[in-house]
Structure formats: structure tokens, C-alpha cells
Amino acid sequence: MKFMVVWKTSNYKTAVEQFLKTGAPAPAGGKTLGRWHVPGSMLGWHLIEASGPEVLAEHAAEWADVLELEIHPVIEDAAAAAAMQKIHGK
Numbered sequence: 339m340k341f342m343v344v345w346k347t348s349n350y351k352t353a354v355e356q357f358l359k360t361g362a363p364a365p366a367g368g369k370t371l372g373r374w375h376v377p378g379s380m381l382g383w384h385l386i387e388a389s390g391p392e393v394l395a396e397h398a399a400e401w402a403d404v405l406e407l408e409i410h411p412v413i414e415d416a417a418a419a420a421a422m423q424k425i426h427g428k
Contacts, residue, residue, distance in 0.1 A: 364397065371387055
């Protein structure tokens with residue numbers, strides 16, 4: 339399952355220091371599929387593939403002191419289209 343982690347910080351310097359020190363890997367049991375930063379901003383996204391939301395709980399705990407996190411399960415177009423087809427494709 340894929341999860342989009344949207345992060346925002348109010349303490350840029352501390353978050354940058356922690357990121358540079360650790361590399362901010364995905365939690366154990368998760369895999370980073372991509373990570374994006376808005377240059378000069380305190381906003382970014384981290385796409386993680388994991389077996390379930392419990393894997394993301396660890397990631398959230400690691401960063402909760404410096405980041406405000408939103409974690410959203412996401413699906414790709416093909417899966418979304420298949421679901422829509424069941425309802426609207428008649």
C-alpha cells in the first residue's frame with residue numbers, strides 16, 4: 339500500500355539539521371518511492387510504500403517533534419479507474 343506523507347515544519351533549521359544528520363529514511367518495513375521539497379519552503383511530500391499504516395506510525399513518531407505530518411493512503415490511476423468503473427461505468 340502507498341502512503342503520501344505531507345510534511346510541514348515551523349522550525350526549519352531544526353528539521354534541516356535532523357534531515358541532514360539522518361537522511362530521513364523510510365521506517366523499517368517501508369520503502370521510499372519518492373520525496374519532494376518545495377525550495378525555500380517548509381513544505382514537502384514523501385511517498386512511502388508499506389504493508390499498512392502501522393509502519394507509518396513509527397515514521398510519524400520519529401519526526402513529530404519537528405514536523406506536522408498528514409498521512410494519506412493513495413492509489414494510482416488504474417486502481418482508481420477500476421473502482422470508478424464499478425459504479426459509473428454501467
